[in-house]
Amino acid sequence: MPVFTLLAPLAPAPVVVAPAASRARQNGTTRRHFVVKTKLVMDGKNFGLSCSLGMEDDSLNLSRFLDKLFREWEDRKARGLFHHDISCCETKVLPGERNFVATLIEGRDQKKRPTEFGMNQVLQPFDSGKFNFTKVRPEEVIFRFCETDKDSAQYFGGAPDTISASSSAILINVSPIGYCHVLLTPKIQDCLPQRIDEESFLIAMYIAREARNPFFRVGYNSLGGFATINHLHFQAYYLKVPYPVEKATTEKLTTLVNGVSISQLVDYPVSGFVFEGGASLEDLSDVVAKVCIFLQENNRPFNVLISESGNSVFLLPQCYAEKQRLGKASQEFLDMRINPAIWELSGHLVLKRKKDYDEASEPNICRFLVEAALSETEFQELKRCVLDFLTVSDACNLDIDS
Numbered sequence: 001m002p003v004f005t006l007l008a009p010l011a012p013a014p015v016v017v018a019p020a021a022s023r024a025r026q027n028g029t030t031r032r033h034f035v036v037k038t039k040l041v042m043d044g045k046n047f048g049l050s051c052s053l054g055m056e057d058d059s060l061n062l063s064r065f066l067d068k069l070f071r072e073w074e075d076r077k078a079r080g081l082f083h084h085d086i087s088c089c090e091t092k093v094l095p096g097e098r099n100f101v102a103t104l105i106e107g108r109d110q111k112k113r114p115t116e117f118g119m120n121q122v123l124q125p126f127d128s129g130k131f132n133f134t135k136v137r138p139e140e141v142i143f144r145f146c147e148t149d150k151d152s153a154q155y156f157g158g159a160p161d162t163i164s165a166s167s168s169a170i171l172i173n174v175s176p177i178g179y180c181h182v183l184l185t186p187k188i189q190d191c192l193p194q195r196i197d198e199e200s201f202l203i204a205m206y207i208a209r210e211a212r213n214p215f216f217r218v219g220y221n222s223l224g225g226f227a228t229i230n231h232l233h234f235q236a237y238y239l240k241v242p243y244p245v246e247k248a249t250t251e252k253l254t255t256l257v258n259g260v261s262i263s264q265l266v267d268y269p270v271s272g273f274v275f276e277g278g279a280s281l282e283d284l285s286d287v288v289a290k291v292c293i294f295l296q297e298n299n300r301p302f303n304v305l306i307s308e309s310g311n312s313v314f315l316l317p318q319c320y321a322e323k324q325r326l327g328k329a330s331q332e333f334l335d336m337r338i339n340p341a342i343w344e345l346s347g348h349l350v351l352k353r354k355k356d357y358d359e360a361s362e363p364n365i366c367r368f369l370v371e372a373a374l375s376e377t378e379f380q381e382l383k384r385c386v387l388d389f390l391t392v393s394d395a396c397n398l399d400i401d402s
């Protein structure tokens with residue numbers, strides 16, 4: 001079974017004066033206790049997010065991977081590399097049946113790197129003239145890693161014998177929406193465009209598995225599905241609440257010969273698929289990647305959530321950019337400037353105006369998600385094509401305008 005070997009950080013750490021709290025965390029013998037100032041509000045009652053977003057006592061049994069990632073991310077935070085301090089941003093769980101999560105990050109999109117490509121094409125070639133991740137500041141790189149066949153004892157054993165020229169990297173997201181928000185860039189130096197291939201998707205699945213923690217999810221946004229950079233990347237962060245999509249009811253559609261089962265979400269504002277099971281993580285990964293590639297080739301924007309440490313994967317097609325382009329998006333939500341990327345579709349909404357945050361409610365978030373998602377008819381048609389593709393490998397024609 002392949003494991004990852006982490007390479008040394010690309011750049012030596014600049015000398016910084018770490019705050020005392022942060023230094024205490026470096027002491028392996030002290031209990032990990034992240035101080036998270038964010039308030040979590042559930043059913044009108046506040047409770048400290050140190051027991052929800054952060055880490056504490058019983059939940060502190062972090063995998064070596066996540067432990068290392070948290071420490072490195074805290075180090076980057078102490079060095080002041082982020083555009084905002086996410087631990088000071090308010091987050092609340094909304095009352096209701098689904099418990100949507102809302103985070104207020106005022107003015108986030110002004111500081112974000114701008115989207116630099118058309119929203120109407122899922123497959124676009126890599127453009128050397130546009131921003132790419134090889135040029136991020138060295139201190140934004142948390143670590144590089146590559147696959148090895150060695151056993152996991154060497155997982156953090158420093159540089160491996162041979163360093164693959166195209167190692168993958170984990171970078172901080174300088175504009176985080178959650179604790180430990182990072183970007184995973186498979187084979188960073190290869191400058192692949194934002195599109196799923198089997199090998200890269202498997203790397204994302206391995207990362208989810210290595211984290212061994214259901215609150216650390218890995219996500220993907222296609223072009224046209226609110227990815228903002230056309231250089232292959234996944235995202236991940238830690239949020240210690242179940243996402244509404246993870247709690248949604250599902251209905252089994254089929255089980256493939258390799259044991260991977262495909263279900264659909266029922267009674268959730270966004271229609272989508274759930275993939276689970278199979279004899280191995282590789283089998284599951286392979287099926288999801290194939291469906292993503294099928295959607296890409298048919299110019300269908302989509303978003304992916306790798307959940308439960310890689311044991312289940314949500315694939316959510318969407319059409320919000322298309323609705324915006326055709327002038328069919330409602331003004332109320334356009335004014336809110338929410339981009340329905342994977343986190344939003346999964347039920348964690350990042351809001352940019354205090355007013356929207358204060359007024360956020362389950363009914364209005366549901367209405368927004370319904371707008372972003374495919375209609376029932378569109379989803380049924382897509383479902384038929386996806387199932388045909390997987391079972392008879394004879395894809396039907398997916399005309400986006402039909």
Ligand SMILES: *[C@@H]1O[C@H](CO)[C@@H](O)[C@H](O)[C@H]1NC(C)=O
Nearest residue numbers: 023024026027028029030031
């Ligand atoms: C680490 O923690 C242990 C136990 O709390 C303490 O005895 C030790 O002095 C600490 N070491 C440093 C370097 O702070």
Ligand SMILES: *[C@@H]1O[C@H](CO)[C@@H](O)[C@H](O)[C@H]1NC(C)=O
Nearest residue numbers: 057058059060061062063212
């Ligand atoms: C921590 O996790 C490891 C591996 O997942 C497990 O073997 C161990 O029993 C856990 N320890 C505690 C205290 O839960």
Ligand SMILES: *[C@@H]1O[C@H](CO)[C@@H](O)[C@H](O)[C@H]1NC(C)=O
Nearest residue numbers: 127128129131132134135191
């Ligand atoms: C990545 O971006 C830099 C400029 O930021 C550019 O010099 C380089 O050529 C780009 N890489 C590729 C493969 O286009």
